[in-house]
Amino acid sequence: MPPRQSPPTPAPDGLATVDPSASERIAAWAAAVGVDVSDPKVRLVLHATLLFAEHGFDAVTTREICAAAGTNPGAIHYHFGDKSGLYREVVLRPLQHMAQAFAGFDDPSLDLPTALDRFLTPFLSTDDCGGPDPIRLYLRELLDPSEVFTQALQTHIGPNHHALARLLARHIGVAEPDAGVHQLAYAIVAMAHDYCLSRPFMDALTPRLLDDDPELRALRRRLVGWSVALVAAEREARATAPSSSALP
Structure with a gap:
């Protein structure tokens, strides 16, 4: 971070x-x-x-x-x-770095905890090779997304979201990701995102909460465990549902 x-x-x-x-x-x-x-x-x-x-x-x-x-x-x-070309490079640099860091997380030979650990690591890494302090820039984009940012997300992050959805579908036991699987994927990402984007709030409400885990390794293990539990809960809910169709 x-x-x-x-x-x-x-x-x-x-x-x-x-x-x-x-x-x-x-x-x-x-x-x-x-x-x-x-x-x-x-x-x-x-x-x-x-x-x-x-x-x-x-x-x-x-x-x-x-x-x-x-x-x-x-x-x-x-x-x-021009300035727009420079801005495109500014936006792309961290996204490209994160996309590269995701490589291999969906390898079918990996068990679910290992795959999720590889996926969550870039969100919680202290090795911010994308550039100094890109978070504030992305917060601006979340409020008022530009065409450059939207295209960059679709190109560099979109494929990894869909890879995560396919990974989750495989462990839930469905052939293809449906709406519920995509929602679960976003929920897992949201947990990790919160520790990227909400650290000032956490520091204000619970000072020194993560001081004993500066590289966020213990936190990442917890997030992996919670994510595995969410996958298990979704798999169980579908198995016990009256219909095999996707849950609403």
């Missing part, structure tokens, strides 16, 4: 700007995950991620992004075509 961040301080002239520690945050993240920030294209993506997350797409100018990244004013046009 990315570290919790304090709200940015508004710029005195009303222009969008990153907080003064942005470069240090990016440098620390890059050093931790082995990303070369000497590449101006990489710097543009990382600084744009912070700016878009803190201020939104419309409030940020290409001049401000280039200044924050330490590149010449034409760098965005050279590398991405």
